[in-house]
Amino acid sequence: MVTKNTSILLVEDTVALARTYEAYLKKGAYDVVHVETGAEGMAGVSENPPEIVLLDLVLPDMDGLEILKYISEKEIPSAVIVITANASLNTAIDAMRLGAMDFLVKPFSADRLIVTIENVIERQHLSKIVNTYRNDIDRREYAGFIGASLPMQGVYRIIDSAAGSKATVFITGESGTGKEVCAEAIHNKSQRKSGPFVAINCGAIPKDLMESEIFGHVKGAFTGAVADRDGAATKAKGGTLFLDEICEMDMSLQTKLLRFIQTGTFQKVGGSKTEEADIRFVCATNKDPMVEVAEGRFREDLFYRLHVIPIAMPPLRDRDHDVLSIAENLLMTYVDEEKKSFNGFSDGVRGVLAAYQWPGNVRQLQNVIRNMVVLNDGEEITENMLPAPLDEFVGKANPITFTEDSQYKYGSSASPAVASVKKSESESIEAPSIPLGEDDIRPLDETEREIIEHAINICDGNVPKAAAHLGISASTIYRKRQAWEEKQKKMA
Helix, strand or coil: CCCCCCCCEEECCCCCHHHHHHHHCCCCCEEEECCCCHHHHHHHHHHCCCEEEEEEEEEECCCCHHHHHHHHCCCCCEEEEEEEEEHHHHHHHHHHHHHEEEEEEECHHHHHHHHHHHHHHHHHHHHHHHHHHCCCCCCCCCEEEEECCHHHHHHHHHHHHHCCCCCCEEECCCCCCCCCHHHHHHHHHHCCCCCEEEEEEECCCCCHHHHHHHHECCCCCCCCCCCCECHHHHHHCHHHHEEECCHHHCCHHHHHHHHHHHCCCCCCCCCCCCCCCCCCCEEEEECHHHHHHHHHCCCCCHHHHHHHHHEEEECHHHHHHHHHHHHHHHHHHHCCCCCCCCCCEEEHHHHHHHHCCCCCCCHHHHHHHHHEEEEEECCCCCCCCCCCCHHHHCCCCCEEEEECCCCEECCCCCCCCCCCCCCCCCCCCCCCCCCCCCCHHCCCHHHHHHHHHHHHCCCCCCCCHHHHHCCCCCHHHHHHHHHHHHHHHHHH
């Protein structure tokens, strides 16, 4: 069977650098086409879209971001890797937010280029698998998670696709969003599920002890080392090592971790024997890893090794009615533990739970539900049992009724997506009017913007929810909003 080489379009105006990059890629399974101008690059992605675009941001005839925006707006199926100098690193980060899959800072080695390209190819492959299963039945529970919202369905599909691979997984998300649950789900659905799952919180262990926690130590290695001790690297052999809050790791230890990931070998603290360990790495952080790399707190080469399959855990406020499903489950769990008689929430309490923004996410929700169960008695959780700060929402949030088909309904209106939502006591949001005559017709982009902003307002600022009702992706809305802001700045 003949395997097709990966097609790469190299957009680089410095010929000497282009020849160097081509030499780097010469031995790999790549078909490289080089162009020197932005116009040629634009034509290349339009006429014969490559699988990967290596895009220099500084071109003689245009800003490389224009090509990136074109690829994104036209939904051209090419993955973009941005090439930039150190001085324009912030621009590279902006490019990632516009849709670029990775970036390379000049100068870079052949290994760095190959690793980056292979990571992108792996992610494209997984993305195709995910798209193949988009019509799967939506799941309300999955591998320790509870929730049927669109953002969580996306997380479930990525876990399904990534579990069978040995590729490293990088999980991001706010505290309390379930990053460790995600890591365990990846392990339990993989072929390593019979092996150990070892978790280390890099932010909870003093940096002087972290190396010993990961690699172990030999007797006498330091004061208090009275015996040989195995570290997580030894304990996780044949399984998965989960490094939580990876961005808190000390820079000197990051170097040793990188070597361990690259070679699969390590030495215990104070020891001279080299040991091997077959381990699948999963890491997580509640910080923006791109910012940590840009500001020099996280090694760029380690980032490239770890950030192969990214998973972004959505905050609870962006998960629609998942908060109510999780709350119902937690209530039954705590009622059983505390031997109480509660059997549900009042409609008013459901409204408050849905309206609150949950800065502490699921962990905060757990604390709130347990607080109400422990401190109160009765058959139903009512509004007077709500602790601070949720008690401030009593009387302000619309009540939510739970129906037999496990659907939630706001008040007496049909749906929050089609109801008239009040912004204040005297102001309400009106739906865009339909043109009645020729003079009423307005430009399509104005009408489109009004419809999108109207949907976002109805959904209380929840962009993923608005996107779901409009039948488009949330990234499309974010991209359009950015274009509107740029247009407004130019007109100002």
